Amino acid sequence: MPGEKLSHYARLVSTPIEYLLRLDSAVRDSATWSAGGEYQAIRHKITEICDACKTKLLEEAPTIRRIYTESTDEQATLTPAEDLALRAVLRSTAGTFTALHELLLFLPRESIRRELRDYCVSLFREEFDSTKISLILTSLFNAFEYSLDDVMRFLEADVFKFKIPDPKSLSFGTVMELAIVDRANPLAWAVLAHEFGHFLDHNLGLRARAVKEFVAKTNTAFPEEFVKALERLSSEIIADLTGYYLQGPCGILPLVNMSLLIGCIQEPPIRFDGEHGAPTTRVEMIKMLSNQDHIDIARLNPQFDALLSEERQKELQLTAADQQQRTLIHQFLTGFFDDVRPIILEELGKRKFKRFQQVHYERAETLSGRLANGLPVGACRVHSDQEAREHLRTQEDPHTLRDKYFLLEERPVSVSEVVTAGWINRIEKSNDLYREAFTQTTSKEVFTRIANGLAEQDKLIFKSIDMIPMLEAHHAPAG
Amino acid sequence: MNYDIKLGFLAADAISEFSKAASLQDAERYGTFLERCAEYCKEVKKTYGRPAESDILATVPNAIADFMRAVIKTQQPRPAIAAKLEAIGSLEALLTKIHEEQRTPSDDECLVIAKKVFETSAADPN
Numbered sequence: 001m002p003g004e005k006l007s008h009y010a011r012l013v014s015t016p017i018e019y020l021l022r023l024d025s026a027v028r029d030s031a032t033w034s035a036g037g038e039y040q041a042i043r044h045k046i047t048e049i050c051d052a053c054k055t056k057l058l059e060e061a062p063t064i065r066r067i068y069t070e071s072t073d074e075q076a077t078l079t080p081a082e083d084l085a086l087r088a089v090l091r092s093t094a095g096t097f098t099a100l101h102e103l104l105l106f107l108p109r110e111s112i113r114r115e116l117r118d119y120c121v122s123l124f125r126e127e128f129d130s131t132k133i134s135l136i137l138t139s140l141f142n143a144f145e146y147s148l149d150d151v152m153r154f155l156e157a158d159v160f161k162f163k164i165p166d167p168k169s170l171s172f173g174t175v176m177e178l179a180i181v182d183r184a185n186p187l188a189w190a191v192l193a194h195e196f197g198h199f200l201d202h203n204l205g206l207r208a209r210a211v212k213e214f215v216a217k218t219n220t221a222f223p224e225e226f227v228k229a230l231e232r233l234s235s236e237i238i239a240d241l242t243g244y245y246l247q248g249p250c251g252i253l254p255l256v257n258m259s260l261l262i263g264c265i266q267e268p269p270i271r272f273d274g275e276h277g278a279p280t281t282r283v284e285m286i287k288m289l290s291n292q293d294h295i296d297i298a299r300l301n302p303q304f305d306a307l308l309s310e311e312r313q314k315e316l317q318l319t320a321a322d323q324q325q326r327t328l329i330h331q332f333l334t335g336f337f338d339d340v341r342p343i344i345l346e347e348l349g350k351r352k353f354k355r356f357q358q359v360h361y362e363r364a365e366t367l368s369g370r371l372a373n374g375l376p377v378g379a380c381r382v383h384s385d386q387e388a389r390e391h392l393r394t395q396e397d398p399h400t401l402r403d404k405y406f407l408l409e410e411r412p413v414s415v416s417e418v419v420t421a422g423w424i425n426r427i428e429k430s431n432d433l434y435r436e437a438f439t440q441t442t443s444k445e446v447f448t449r450i451a452n453g454l455a456e457q458d459k460l461i462f463k464s465i466d467m468i469p470m471l472e473a474h475h476a477p478a479g
Numbered sequence: 480m481n482y483d484i485k486l487g488f489l490a491a492d493a494i495s496e497f498s499k500a501a502s503l504q505d506a507e508r509y510g511t512f513l514e515r516c517a518e519y520c521k522e523v524k525k526t527y528g529r530p531a532e533s534d535i536l537a538t539v540p541n542a543i544a545d546f547m548r549a550v551i552k553t554q555q556p557r558p559a560i561a562a563k564l565e566a567i568g569s570l571e572a573l574l575t576k577i578h579e580e581q582r583t584p585s586d587d588e589c590l591v592i593a594k595k596v597f598e599t600s601a602a603d604p605n
Contacts, residue, residue: 049484056491063498084593085491085498088600092491095482095602265482265602 004309007071009078009086011306013064014430015260016094017057021451022181023097024050027107034108042106049100053093054443060089061438061446068435087264094264098141104180105139112137112183115465119189122415122468123246124196125352131173133199135192138177141258145195147202148172174199182254186461187422190247191254197242198235206347207234210340217339230336232275237337240282241344247416248356248364249290249297250423255279256307263307269314271326277333278326280311285337295361299368299424356416363413364420371425376460377418378467379410412471418464426457482602483526489519490600497593501586509583513574516592520571523599527564529554563599570595 027046030039057064063082070076078086112135120128120135138144149172176195182188201207211230215222222230243251259270259279272278277285283304290297297304315323349355367377383391388407395404437449493515500508530551535544556564570592577584584592 052488056488056495059495060498079501080590081498081501081593084590084597085494088491088494088597091597091600092484092487095487096484098480098602099482099484262480266480266604267598267601 003077004083005074006067006076006078007302008306008309009067010071010431010434011302012090012260012264012310013067013086014434015257016090016097016264017434017447017450018454019097019181019257019261020050020053020093021447021454022185023100023104025451025455026181026183027104030107030110033110036108039107042103046100046103049096051443053096054447056089056092058443058446060086064434065438068431068438071431090264094261098261098265101141101179101181102139109137109139109180110183112178113462115186115462116178116183116189118465118469119186119415119419120192120196122465123193125354127200127351127353128196132171133174133176135176135178137180137183139180140177141179141181141261142177143179143182143191143195143254144177145174145198147174174202184455184458186458186465187250187419187426188254188257190243190251190419190423193247193251194239194243194255196246197239200242200348200351201235201238204347206238206344207231209347210234210238210343213343214336214339229274233277233333233336234340236276237340238344240285241341242348244286244289245345245348245355246353248361248420249286249295249300250416250420252282252286253300253303253423256283256303260307260310263310263314267314268318269311269326272329272333278311278330280308281330281333283308284330285334288334294358297361299365300427303423303427354414354416356414356420360414360417361420364417365424367413367417367421368424368428371421371457371460372429374456374460376463376467377413377421378464379412379471382409382411383407410471411475412468415465415468418461418468422457422461422464429453429457480602480605486519486522486526487600489515489522490596493519493596494593497589501589506583509589512589513577513584513592516570516596517574519596519600520567520574523563523567527556527560529556557603559604563603566595566599570599 024047027043027050031043063078063086066076067078116135117130120133121130134148152172176192176199178189178192182191208231211227211234214230215227240252256279262270270279272281276282287297287304315326318326363380367380370377383406391407392404433450433453437446437453440446440449493512496508496512496515499505500512530547532548532551535547539547555561573588573592577588
């Protein structure tokens with residue numbers, strides 16, 4: 001809305017542009033490995049529309065340039081006309097992206113990247129059995145988890161019953177789907193921690209246990225339908241908690257970005273749908289958890305707060321009755337979250353996961369500095385420069401210098417730290433990237449700069465994740 | 480959620496003209512802004528419009544008129560679309576009024592028009 005700080009607009013602008021460019025890049029790249037003539041028409045149409053979007057974005061270049069140049073000026077804002085024109089072109093960009101992404105259904109699909117499998121193996125540990133969980137890409141702009149056994153059971157047609165094995169005798173396993181556009185977007189992979197939470201829930205029956213304890217605690221006889229509704233709610237809370245447990249506060253950032261994008265396209269705020277709390281509620285829960293765990297997310301807050309601010313402005317346009325209903329739902333969900341959280345965390349604690357904690361976030365903050373300098377961050381020093389200097393000063397014998405090489409030893413970090421460092425770097429570097437890009441004069445120059453800047457950041461994350469299994473093997477105990 | 484790319488482009492073009500007109504205070508640009516808005520309204524009606532009772536001429540035989548009414552009943556727009564078409568209707572009325580009065584719209588009128596274009600360009604809920 002007019003009156004917002006320019007720093008707020010900076011976050012709004014970057015999300016749809018980033019996704020449009022990722023889509024454009026994915027479609028153009030697909031020409032190299034699927035050159036069939038039958039796909040050329042679809043590819044050509046998609047890239048033609050992307051180019052039209054870029055032309056319209058460039059018409060708002062003076063406003064966008066000002067946003068990124070003056071983003072630190074707390075008093076600067078946009079006029080109502082500038083605000084509307086910018087939002088209209090961002091709506092057009094975001095809406096075009098979501099429509100075109102579904103057309104990727106008609107293009108051949110790649111498999112996932114090697115680094116994504118490494119990410120999942122490293123984050124989910126022994127619970128991630130790749131013979132039982134398939135990771136595939138989807139043309140829907142979302143992420144999913146579902147049991148293929150359940151899907152097969154729902155297929156009532158005789159033709160399927162005769163042709164496919166009974167899931168009881170041969171399990172089809174579980175599928176986790178990631179949007180095609182996020183194949184080469186490693187920071188978006190954090191959403192899979194949420195999806196993995198659904199997998200755990202299905203396999204451990206967590207939701208039923210959580211609701212059973214909640215019902216017992218409230219000492220109330222709930223009707224069956226309401227119990228089912230509570231189980232559906234629990235399922236999403238389990239997934240969000242798992243995402244936070246494994247990946248930290250960045251586990252919810254892919255949802256934040258998705259919500260910022262959807263928010264560009266629709267007028268009302270994103271509401272509770274019977275299972276998923278409103279994104280504002282989910283973000284508040286993560287912020288509360290981070291606060292309790294002493295994780296200072298100040299460097300992530302620009303992204304969180306952009307969404308919260310946009311949604312709150314939209315809430316103010318609702319009727320008083322609708323606003324009150326939203327508040328009631330929010331209060332119930334946060335209370336329910338507090339009640340079921342201990343059971344879920346207790347169960348997660350029994351698994352051999354590495355819990356993301358304050359120390360990991362602080363290390364990620366240090367790693368983000370190296371990313372900003374163009375260095376991969378799959379490992380970090382065991383001893384700091386200061387420790388090394390101190391040791392060398394107190395033991396100056398040059399003949400034993402070789403013995404002191406251990407001071408330079410590096411150990412692998414966790415993939416959750418790498419992705420967190422990546423998010424911090426992305427949020428902090430995006431202003432410079434977009435400011436520099438929009439000083440260019442042609443559409444090609446502007447958007448090539450942004451696309452290249454994002455690709456460079458992605459490559460560093462890929463390299464970082466790639467290093468980790470090798471370093472872990474190197475440092476593993478012998479035998 | 481369904482988003483119409485073409486309508487989105489037209490809305491963005493119209494509102495962009497408003498922004499340029501407002502910053503340059505250029506009377507010609509205000510004219511282009513109104514033209515683009517009219518074009519957008521026309522396209523929205525074309526995309527979402529459904530046959531209405533008013534389309535049934537008095538000269539149409541009764542049997543055919545009844546059949547047309549039955550068809551119209553099956554094609555009632557969803558509430559969100561109906562609201563959009565109503566907003567476009569009132570927007571067109573304002574544009575027509577300004578055009579007939581052969582004047583440059585006031586800043587407030589321009590903002591109202593641009594906001595209506597923006598609001599009606601939102602995606603349709605499922």
